[in-house]
Amino acid sequence: MTHDTRHLxxxxxxxxxxxxxxxxxxxxxxxxxACAACADDVARLKRLVTEARAxxxxxxxxxxxxxxxxxxxxxxxxxxxxxxxxxxxxRRVGWPVAAAAMLLVGVxxxxxxxxxxxxxxxxxxxxxxxxQLTAASDSVRLYQDEAQALLxxxxxxxxxxxPDAVRAIDHDLAVVDSAIxxxxxxxxxxxRNSALRQLLAQSYRRKVDVLQRxxxxx
Amino acid sequence: MRGSARIATALALALLVPAAGRAQxxxxxxxxxxxxRADAQLKVFYDAGSVRxxxxxxxxxxxxxxxxxxxxxLGGDSSSLKFGVEDHNGxxxxxxxxxxxxxxxxxxxxxxxxxxxxxxxxxSGWFYTVSGDIALAGTATSLDALSMSGAIELSAxxxxxxxxxxxxxxxxxxAPEDVDASTITGPLVIATSSVKRGQLATVRGDIRYTASPxxxxxxxxxxxSGAIELxxxxxxxxxxxxxxxEGHIEAGGVTSMPTAAGNRPMTFDVGDGASRVTxxxxxGVIRVVAR
Numbered sequence: 001m002t003h004d005t006r007h008l009x010x011x012x013x014x015x016x017x018x019x020x021x022x023x024x025x026x027x028x029x030x031x032x033x034a035c036a037a038c039a040d041d042v043a044r045l046k047r048l049v050t051e052a053r054a055x056x057x058x059x060x061x062x063x064x065x066x067x068x069x070x071x072x073x074x075x076x077x078x079x080x081x082x083x084x085x086x087x088x089x090x091r092r093v094g095w096p097v098a099a100a101a102m103l104l105v106g107v108x109x110x111x112x113x114x115x116x117x118x119x120x121x122x123x124x125x126x127x128x129x130x131x132q133l134t135a136a137s138d139s140v141r142l143y144q145d146e147a148q149a150l151l152x153x154x155x156x157x158x159x160x161x162x163p164d165a166v167r168a169i170d171h172d173l174a175v176v177d178s179a180i181x182x183x184x185x186x187x188x189x190x191x192r193n194s195a196l197r198q199l200l201a202q203s204y205r206r207k208v209d210v211l212q213r214x215x216x217x218x
Numbered sequence: 219m220r221g222s223a224r225i226a227t228a229l230a231l232a233l234l235v236p237a238a239g240r241a242q243x244x245x246x247x248x249x250x251x252x253x254x255r256a257d258a259q260l261k262v263f264y265d266a267g268s269v270r271x272x273x274x275x276x277x278x279x280x281x282x283x284x285x286x287x288x289x290x291x292l293g294g295d296s297s298s299l300k301f302g303v304e305d306h307n308g309x310x311x312x313x314x315x316x317x318x319x320x321x322x323x324x325x326x327x328x329x330x331x332x333x334x335x336x337x338x339x340x341x342s343g344w345f346y347t348v349s350g351d352i353a354l355a356g357t358a359t360s361l362d363a364l365s366m367s368g369a370i371e372l373s374a375x376x377x378x379x380x381x382x383x384x385x386x387x388x389x390x391x392x393a394p395e396d397v398d399a400s401t402i403t404g405p406l407v408i409a410t411s412s413v414k415r416g417q418l419a420t421v422r423g424d425i426r427y428t429a430s431p432x433x434x435x436x437x438x439x440x441x442x443s444g445a446i447e448l449x450x451x452x453x454x455x456x457x458x459x460x461x462x463x464e465g466h467i468e469a470g471g472v473t474s475m476p477t478a479a480g481n482r483p484m485t486f487d488v489g490d491g492a493s494r495v496t497x498x499x500x501x502g503v504i505r506v507v508a509r
Contacts, residue, residue: 168366179442
């Protein structure tokens, strides 16, 4: 086998790198001595094999220590872009919740069979929260738009409505608007709270409900 | 030919009306009677008094009762009819009547009043009043009950129901499956275990759920400042997810104050967690009580 005119195949290079060249090793060695390109490639493959074998020797603890960083990178990549006014606040479960969790799980005071409590192991992951935030924000926008259109209709119809209907509508709208204002303030303070945004979406939905009923009150 | 058909119809109604009259004499005199299709559409409108719908197994419409103010009218054909009380001369500010309407069970009603109370049994359709009360019972294919400020009481067997009121009390009982119910300031009470999909919401009104969630049910309760009370039997089975931003949560004798709890829902299983119950409030209290 002459290697003067032919470089080593990929399989041959791999075998050399892994020390498996066997009977062909003399010819291969001769070629590598004469061919700088193949020698460099084999040297690179040997380094890779060595590093790979070193990885295999890591114990479970060392592997586990890498996981938090990997998970952080995955979670960071998953974050949906939402227009928010301030940076994400770190979320921690406060001690009252943890205490409540312990009591709820351990004692079962009221006779409930409480199987799991996830205060220590949050059920709402960062990515789930993002999905909820996005959905709730979309709902708020849709209901806001619909409410705006219905409000314009209400102003056109107002003169034709019965006084008792007008009173009921204005009262209900005042209650809903007050709740919306309160929730908007809260969302501005804590923009990544999905429960707040869901409550805001619900309040807008109630406003749309009230305004839709106006059409029947004429 | 057409004349003989009319005579036959008139004879049939002449036989029918006394029969109906004997059965419902307490409803008052017959105002109008007409043969209708089993799936007829009926629109009703008047201001004050009351209207009661009763579904029956006959292909006819019988209206009994008394018109207090205004002129009764009935129009349309056997598949689509409209009746009500109107002011012909402009001398009646508010039309008023107390009527009981017998109609085929398969018919659909669209009723609209101002202050007249509405009740129905074994009738499907859409019921709207500004300030009157609504009470729907029996069996129906769907029910839509809307009031600006009146009370609503639902105790029907139906696959779908939607109910909305402002400051009236809203009670859902009977055996509905898919429920979308809300108030503004009125209390909302759910007293049935039949609900499989429930959207229950108020702005300021309290929500009280007194039942055992059906297996596989998904119930979502939401209020801005009302309290939410979940009154569950000891055999209940649900995954509970409770969030209160500024209020506190009481569950199993333990109270969680609103600190970090506002940011993270309290989640736990009751029984084997066979249904999903979510309760969310901004500043109300959430209570889970075993009974």
